Amino acid sequence: MNLVQLLNNLVNNFKEVIYRKDLIKLSSLYNDVKWSDNHRFAQHYQKHFAPLRLKKLKILEIGIGGYDDPKAGGDSLRMWRSYFPNSMIYGIDIVDKKSLESNSIQIFQGSQEDKNFLEKIIAETGKMDIIIVDGSSVNEHRVKTFNILFPLLNDAGIYAEENTHISYWPSLGEKWSSLSEKSVFLSNHVNVGGSIDLNASHTIMAMYKRLTDGLNYQEFLNPGYSPSYLDKHIVAIHFYHNLVITYKGNNNEGSNIIENNTLQPSVLEILGVSSLEELGIKFPEVDLPSRQVMDLTTNIENK
Numbered sequence: 001m002n003l004v005q006l007l008n009n010l011v012n013n014f015k016e017v018i019y020r021k022d023l024i025k026l027s028s029l030y031n032d033v034k035w036s037d038n039h040r041f042a043q044h045y046q047k048h049f050a051p052l053r054l055k056k057l058k059i060l061e062i063g064i065g066g067y068d069d070p071k072a073g074g075d076s077l078r079m080w081r082s083y084f085p086n087s088m089i090y091g092i093d094i095v096d097k098k099s100l101e102s103n104s105i106q107i108f109q110g111s112q113e114d115k116n117f118l119e120k121i122i123a124e125t126g127k128m129d130i131i132i133v134d135g136s137s138v139n140e141h142r143v144k145t146f147n148i149l150f151p152l153l154n155d156a157g158i159y160a161e162e163n164t165h166i167s168y169w170p171s172l173g174e175k176w177s178s179l180s181e182k183s184v185f186l187s188n189h190v191n192v193g194g195s196i197d198l199n200a201s202h203t204i205m206a207m208y209k210r211l212t213d214g215l216n217y218q219e220f221l222n223p224g225y226s227p228s229y230l231d232k233h234i235v236a237i238h239f240y241h242n243l244v245i246t247y248k249g250n251n252n253e254g255s256n257i258i259e260n261n262t263l264q265p266s267v268l269e270i271l272g273v274s275s276l277e278e279l280g281i282k283f284p285e286v287d288l289p290s291r292q293v294m295d296l297t298t299n300i301e302n303k
């Protein structure tokens with residue numbers, strides 16, 4: 001290391017101490033990982049993570065960066081380590097990034113849509129408190145990952161989904177399919193699988209849009225409705241440009257006038273009827289929130 005490098009390191013170490021509570025500034029020391037033109041994430045993370053900064057947490061980021069180069073990437077993991085000094089930081093990438101492991105940073109190689117792989121990691125590390133997803137650009141992978149990992153978050157855990165723009169980008173056609181074999185980067189971007197149709201039901205944004213109705217499942221006038229795991233365990237969903245932040249908890253606040261998805265007996269009595277049908281209300285056949293999402297996995301109820 002020459003003198004200039006040594007001085008640069010000293011300056012950076014100094015800045016790291018000064019910037020330690022400010023994610024926007026801290027990001028600047030790590031190639032602006034969470035603060036660039038279409039990645040204005042640091043400001044939102046700051047708001048959600050500041051109260052947790054000094055806690056002893058388990059934090060997982062999927063997608064370490066650098067794609068096919070095993071030695072490249074890791075900036076966001078290092079930034080989280082700086083910001084959360086008492087936490088353990090875990091990273092997952094489909095490419096072997098083990099050489100980027102260091103103090104408080106543990107790395108696993110595998111795909112974010114591989115249920116066995118993800119469950120094995122959590123069995124080894126214990127449940128996570130924060131999960132940040134910045135890996136595959138394929139919508140189907142993102143939906144699967146959420147369904148596998150959200151139930152494996154601790155109570156009051158936070159699940160952050162970055163780069164939701166992939167919802168709006170369709171896969172490229174046959175003509176480009178051979179590019180997929182060339183690199184992880186190209187494979188991700190050829191097979192995004194989003195849609196220009198804003199009503200498409202399979203994208204990662206469609207999943208979150210449906211889950212927002214689940215927040216209010218106790219208000220549905222649908223006698224016999226059986227809430228899903230996600231209905232019962234999502235307490236907040238925050239939407240930002242390219243970023244969705246979901247909170248886990250007990251979604252059991254209850255409703256003013258609805259009980260068991262029908263009007264409370266006292267309300268029916270006031271109205272002089274014994275059922276919703278007598279009022280002419282029948283819940284339509286709809287794509288119920290979180291039902292379609294749930295079809296992708298099984299046994300979540302038992303987690």
Ligand SMILES: C[S@@+](CC[C@H](N)C(=O)[O-])C[C@H]1O[C@@H](n2cnc3c(N)ncnc32)[C@H](O)[C@@H]1O
Nearest residue numbers: 063064065066067076093094111112134135136
């Ligand atoms: C955008 S980069 C991550 C950048 C990093 N999080 C940061 O903030 O600096 C995406 C990474 O996801 C990885 N990736 C792609 N497909 C994946 C998959 N199916 N499972 C896990 N990682 C994947 C890529 O190898 C790449 O390194």
